Amino acid sequence: xxxxxxxxxxxxxxxxxxxxxxxxxxxxxxxxxxxxxxxxxxxxxxxxxxxxxxxxxxxxxxxxxxxxxxxxxxxxxxxxxxxxxxxxxxxxxxxxxxxxxxxxxxxxxxxxxxxxxxxxxxxxxxxxxxxxxxxxxxxxxxxxxxxxxxxxxxxxxxxxxxxxxxxxxxxxxxxxxxxxxxxxxxxxxxxxxxxx
Amino acid sequence: xxxxxxxxxxxxxxxxxxxxxxxxxxxxxxxxxxxxxxxxxxxxxxxxxxxxxxxxxxxxxxxxxxxxxxxxxxxxxxxxxxxxxxxxxxxxxxxxxxxxxxxxxxxxxxxxxxxxxxxxxxxxxxxxxxxxxxxxxxxxxxxxxxxxxxxxxxxxxxxxxxxxxxxxxxxxxxxxxxxxxxxxxxxxxxxxxxxx
DNA sequence: GTCTATATTTCGATAGAC
DNA sequence: GTCTATCGAAATATAGAC
Numbered sequence: 001x002x003x004x005x006x007x008x009x010x011x012x013x014x015x016x017x018x019x020x021x022x023x024x025x026x027x028x029x030x031x032x033x034x035x036x037x038x039x040x041x042x043x044x045x046x047x048x049x050x051x052x053x054x055x056x057x058x059x060x061x062x063x064x065x066x067x068x069x070x071x072x073x074x075x076x077x078x079x080x081x082x083x084x085x086x087x088x089x090x091x092x093x094x095x096x097x098x099x100x101x102x103x104x105x106x107x108x109x110x111x112x113x114x115x116x117x118x119x120x121x122x123x124x125x126x127x128x129x130x131x132x133x134x135x136x137x138x139x140x141x142x143x144x145x146x147x148x149x150x151x152x153x154x155x156x157x158x159x160x161x162x163x164x165x166x167x168x169x170x171x172x173x174x175x176x177x178x179x180x181x182x183x184x185x186x187x188x189x190x191x192x193x194x195x196x
Numbered sequence: 197x198x199x200x201x202x203x204x205x206x207x208x209x210x211x212x213x214x215x216x217x218x219x220x221x222x223x224x225x226x227x228x229x230x231x232x233x234x235x236x237x238x239x240x241x242x243x244x245x246x247x248x249x250x251x252x253x254x255x256x257x258x259x260x261x262x263x264x265x266x267x268x269x270x271x272x273x274x275x276x277x278x279x280x281x282x283x284x285x286x287x288x289x290x291x292x293x294x295x296x297x298x299x300x301x302x303x304x305x306x307x308x309x310x311x312x313x314x315x316x317x318x319x320x321x322x323x324x325x326x327x328x329x330x331x332x333x334x335x336x337x338x339x340x341x342x343x344x345x346x347x348x349x350x351x352x353x354x355x356x357x358x359x360x361x362x363x364x365x366x367x368x369x370x371x372x373x374x375x376x377x378x379x380x381x382x383x384x385x386x387x388x389x390x391x392x
Numbered sequence: 393g394t395c396t397a398t399a400t401t402t403c404g405a406t407a408g409a410c
Numbered sequence: 411g412t413c414t415a416t417c418g419a420a421a422t423a424t425a426g427a428c
Contacts, residue, residue: 001393017301019215022421035424036394044422104298105213131357138361142369145354146346150377153345154338161327162341165334173338177377181346184376197411218403231406232412240404 002040009047014098018048018106045112052107055096056119063126070136087171090155097155147178198236205243210294214244214302241308248303251292252315257285259322283367286351293351343374
């Protein structure tokens with residue numbers, strides 16, 4: 001039952017937003033009463049919290065990938081596999097990614113749990129370290145940020161425009177795209193790009 | 197005063213989220229009472245609505261840029277300037293972009309105004325036409341979606357990691373990046389990219 | 393584990409004086 | 411244009427029976 005509550009909640013949070021989703025709605029869709037939910041979760045926020053912890057798990061994996069990308073930036077033969085797993089992982093957890101994109105503020109301001117706080121800070125710190133690390137050229141770091149946004153955008157789907165495209169085909173195209181983004185050095189200079 | 201309300205509201209909506217921002221908070225930060233706000237806006241949603249209309253204006257400009265990019269994809273000499281204006285426009289309206297990123301659901305579910313509805317549908321339709329247009333190769337369309345996400349990500353800044361970088365330098369780096377993303381044909385094949 | 397019933401709080405919105 | 415005072419609705423959360 002606990003799992004059913006989480007499923008339905010994730011659905012509703014993405015449809016209507018966390019704040020506008022009432023416990024009554026969740027209960028209705030599960031054909032139980034509001035009070036029943038309180039047997040499984042002490043507070044409404046605890047539902048969102050549990051979902052966020054699962055998102056965190058994804059985040060840690062993804063960061064692991066990105067970090068190894070940053071350190072292996074010279075060994076181009078090493079990271080295609082890493083990149084593949086990264087994108088596949090995001091693509092196969094679309095609902096959780098959507099939760100992050102569509103409920104940013106609600107997720108950002110949860111503060112009722114210590115473990116959650118710690119994980120949040122850890123993620124934030126590692127992401128910052130990755131993108132603010134002076135050892136990596138700024139241009140490279142900007143491109144890493146771009147690649148994260150790129151993958152997110154396609155997964156979010158901007159209204160599901162790519163909904164009809166098979167997931168693996170989409171993944172392949174995204175991989176190609178952000179490969180061009182992260183490895184611009186593989187190309188010869190056509191004289192078009194650098195304008196300064 | 198109306199403008200001051202909008203400014204403070206935009207600030208608070210981005211900090212705490214639209215739903216969690218009460219009129220009391222907005223009023224407090226302006227050193228007036230809640231009731232005073234109702235002289236300037238009939239409903240709370242009308243504040244968000246006005247902000248969204250300004251975001252729409254940005255969206256129309258941006259879409260214009262993107263549409264001309266799509267149609268001019270062969271004339272590589274034509275669009276760098278177009279692209280520049282596009283990115284500059286987004287970068288100089290960071291707060292409004294943030295509103296979109298951090299209050300997706302709240303913005304998505306506003307339905308109290310006819311003009312707003314019409315503009316919303318128009319934008320959605322044109323974006324869909326752009327990204328679902330069968331005349332443009334799927335790979336190209338995926339890359340366009342990627343580029344939108346890339347720009348957004350850097351502007352959103354994932355916690356302001358690039359806050360210390362001068363805006364024009366950042367803009368230049370993003371331009372370079374999404375140029376590589378949108379014009380992969382400018383490069384020679386190293387044998388690394390296509391794997392099928 | 394789920395129910396009915398109710399307590400508690402908060403917020404959006406209104407009325408009317410100044 | 412701003413204030414005080416208040417209404418009404420809706421949501422979270424609790425108490426206690428089954």
